[in-house]
Amino acid sequence: MAIQKGHGIASIEYPTGMNQNGDPSQAWIKVKPDGRIDVFSGTTDIGNGSKTIQSQIVADTIGVPYDWITFDNSNTDSSPVCTGTFASRATFVAGKAVLKAAQRVRERILEVAGQEMEISPDDLDLDDGDVFAKDAPTRRMSVGDVAAAATWTYGELITGTGAHLNPYVPIVDSSTGEVDSPPHAAISYAACAADVEVNDETGEVRVLRLIQAYDVGRAINPALLEGQIEGGAMMGLGLGVLEDSYPYYPSVDNRAGDFGSYYAPSSADLPEMVNVIIENPSVDGPYGAKGIGEMANNAQPAAIATAVHDAVGVWVTELPITPERVLAALDAKSGGSGPRREGKHVAYDEEISINAVGTGLAWRAD
């Protein structure tokens, strides 16, 4: 028996927002009489951090401290449409909706302040909860006083709505799959390097380290972003070496009905992790952000599979890479199996039905 070490990489891309778009989000914001800000968004927080991220976007866009923001996504009576929290769309698409609503609120605050200060709104700026003259910053007025004036002097509610929709992108030619505009809000990119050790007697694979680089556009909140990267990495590790709803797929027998019989990642499986965050701002995203939540479990399985090959010289192409599969592959290898070569064709796996299905083109020499 020997513990063999291996290393592998993978590089991936993933769209932000629903594929083919057509997924609106809307938001509205109102200002309390003391200047505090209430955000109403329909974006669910599934643990991804929508509440925090959207509050951060609103705070900076209006120009008030973060702790002035209350965020309410609790119900459909008070919050407008959000297509939902999936497809890596909550930060970008729904974030754009709150950003636009916040821009309108900011504009209206400046207009009311302009009336109070007798300065054109164009000559006013707003930061950290204060409106001030651009060329005479000592002339200033707090957003609280502006909101009070709106409420008690002008009889007005300062409010703003925002909506974001990248219109649905139809496939213009169903035979080629062509589209005529981008079928996504943005694309994010990532790469992963995995270090594993493989026990060549038991077939057990242990993931020792995952080094991962993500182009996130802009990290609105690096701490929550790390949560997506790390949580996704563990799910990717589960996909790679542990989890299977149908252990002898396609059989439907042997399904696990409880945590005791389903191999989910636990804290004991936690590898060393290194996160490299690259900020290459997107053209359209809020503050340049893109979505990365979904792609966070996509790179690890192939990086791990490649690392297993590096360690023991066998490709396991059926996930998860269980000890049973590793041992079967090692047995096949010791029996002399490898890619079948025929002219310029190199067949790693024999089971190819591609020529028998649909519009398959023959490629074999015959």
Add this chain to the structure above:
Amino acid sequence: MKITLNGADAQVDSPPLTPLLHVLREELGVLSAKAGCENGGCGACTVLIDGSPRRACLTAAIAADGSEVTTVEGLGTPEALSPVQKAFVHFCAAQCGFCTPGMVIAATAYLDKGGSGSREEITEALAGHVCRCTGYLKIVDAVAAAREGDFDMSVAAESPHTQVRA
């Protein structure tokens, strides 16, 4: 039956073999312990019974009779967080938050019993608690740092695992 629940006396009228989780949630209205599996598998219902972490779903009410039961509500309040709760907030160790009460209880018990705080020990101590969101790294970081205590709670902790490049 009587228990001391988060420091106060509580009368329990459910039948004696009722799972403690059911007693807490349905009879006594203490909701932090979660019914994640009701089968001992996830750890989301973990509470302290006389200082030891126990699965409330697998503990009969009668087994807790006369004991001190502590849920995460009893460890600290929003105004006065316990050291482990502070660390969980500061390290963003909760994402969806559903496994968090059980995690906080388990981590508290581990540290209270004199755990060294080494990463190996922590991952072992928490291995029976399933989290699907965080990937465990921030949870382990939080528990490892919980004894330091004096965090700036207005910001999240820096991560030693991350490099940022413009």
Add this chain to the structure above:
Amino acid sequence: MKAVGARLPRYDGVGHATGRTAFVDDIRAHGTLWAKALRSPHDYATITRLDTTAAENMPGVRAVITHADVPLLEYGHLSALGIPADEPLLAKDEVRYKGQPIALVAAETTEQAADAVAAIEVDFAPKTPLFDVRKAFDADVSQPHHWGTVYPHFEESMDRRQIRKGSIEKAFDDADKIISGVYRPAAIEQMPIETQVCLSVPEPDGRFTIYSCTQALYFSMGVVAAHMQIPLNRLKFVGGTVGGGFGGKVDTATETVCTLLAQRSGRPVKWRWTREEEFLCSSTRAPWHMEIIDAVTDDGWILGRKMLTLHDAGAYARFSPYGVTKHSFHHTGAYTIPNLHFDGYVVFTNRVPTTAMRGYGVTSVSFAVESHMSRVAEELGIDPFELRLKNANRIGDTSPNGIAYTDPSTVDVLHAISEATGNELAPGYAAASRQRRAGEWLPDHLLAQISDTEVH
């Protein structure tokens, strides 16, 4: 301090750490009934008899519903896109997977609800199930779905999602090597720690307040309104705080039946799936079968890719056509490949329907493409970083469906990983960038790929 870019603690972190955050199961409504489901014990069967009379008369039972009680029985996940519905909210004539809900009972206690479920009289005539997507194209195979073995409603009634680009024949002719492989990632469980759960409360004004774990409040509200054939102002969804969601909580698995039971009983109704139901009856990530044949040159250019994908949808379509389309759009991975021939099928089987899950449609292809890239690198004897950097999509390159990339970062993330792992790149590769292809980075076979149009 600016908020954007700051490491701020979670908005709801204190609530989470103190156990104060209220999830659906923590909502208390006076007089709440508990729901339990009669689920199919068969993978595939005709329902020959369904009689709930005895169950309705059981102690504590306040409402029983079957397919006959649902105003619009079938409403598809993709109905808003004009894609026809195929899945009944409650099984009517047949069951197509083990665990499929047939009837629901609301009773005073969970035990009473379970007893009543056991008292529902139901008979089945089992049919031959199909589990293996590879048999979907065989003659005389059992049909798992009324549409056949594959989803037939892609544009222009096509039975597959197709991508065609350039000439795959020429790529194969020009290739030095043609390298094939098959990749089969497994289904996995969604496994949120909070199981599927809903509490529906009938209000005195005729509305329903629906406490839901959905990831998509408005989508789910639309689903309930459609099934019940009522306007949106009859419904108030309450949620926004979900105990883990990875795609499966878009399914809206509990909300409509709870509301129908609440309507019928006049009482609040809660349906919280057991962990066993969550494992066995909630939708999984799909299993996939992918075959890749790449035409490559000895110096590491990928001239063309032929790919076949069989997506195991399970018993009903749910989001699968969307997933396979997304898959097809990304089947070149992070690389520019000028000649493509892709066919992707949504294949029906008699297993629990699969649905969206983190990385939907692309997790599978990332595994297949990146495993295959590693094999190509091995076969050609090329450094895995160099193979990837060479073919990496660059500004101006076009995607499988003809859209120019404007800000691809494949080169950047590979450089970052190379540096972080202490790998030494050859000078030409270390100097590579995302910029528009030129010189030796623009070989003849990629000339036609470069778009002059600035699109983003």
